[in-house]
Amino acid sequence: MQSARSHLDTWLSSHWHDPYPTPEEKLDLAEICSITVDQVNHWFINARVRRWRPTMEKAAQKSKNTGSTNAFAALVKDCGDTNPFAKFLGPIDPEGAGAAAHHAAYAAQQASQAAFYAHAPYHAGPKAHSPRIERRV
Numbered sequence: 001m002q003s004a005r006s007h008l009d010t011w012l013s014s015h016w017h018d019p020y021p022t023p024e025e026k027l028d029l030a031e032i033c034s035i036t037v038d039q040v041n042h043w044f045i046n047a048r049v050r051r052w053r054p055t056m057e058k059a060a061q062k063s064k065n066t067g068s069t070n071a072f073a074a075l076v077k078d079c080g081d082t083n084p085f086a087k088f089l090g091p092i093d094p095e096g097a098g099a100a101a102h103h104a105a106y107a108a109q110q111a112s113q114a115a116f117y118a119h120a121p122y123h124a125g126p127k128a129h130s131p132r133i134e135r136r137v
Contacts, residue, residue, distance in 0.1 A: 004033035008043050012052070019044065019052050 002010075011029060012019055021029060021044065030037045059071035 004035050005043075007033050008040070008047070012044075012047055016052070019048055 008029060011021065026037050026040045030040045062071040063069050
């Protein structure tokens with residue numbers, strides 16, 4: 001019989017590209033391991049902080065130093081044909097129009113805020129405070 005840790009390690013290894021189990025997977029893991037869902041949650045939090053993140057950061061640094069993405073590819077080799085980072089990237093726009101639209105919307109928002117704050121009598125920006133009135137004694 002496998003220990004709870006070995007079950008959780010196996011799950012993490014097979015889901016390295018997305019180390020966040022769904023609530024249903026957490027319930028299944030808790031039942032298989034004979035531990036609580038809170039213990040599963042804490043185990044994954046610790047595993048991501050102590051193992052997953054440092055490994056990914058090393059791979060990122062190696063990729064940056066060498067200009068090759070082989071370090072990342074080796075980490076997610078068991079993902080099949082799916083993009084392991086799709087969850088974090090959102091839908092892929094082959095035309096690149098999504099990025100242009102995003103930048104245009106951001107520029108319009110910034111212009112709108114600048115126009116608002118230019119006409120607002122007591123505010124110089126989003127974090128500005130009202131002028132302080134000092135009392136003389």
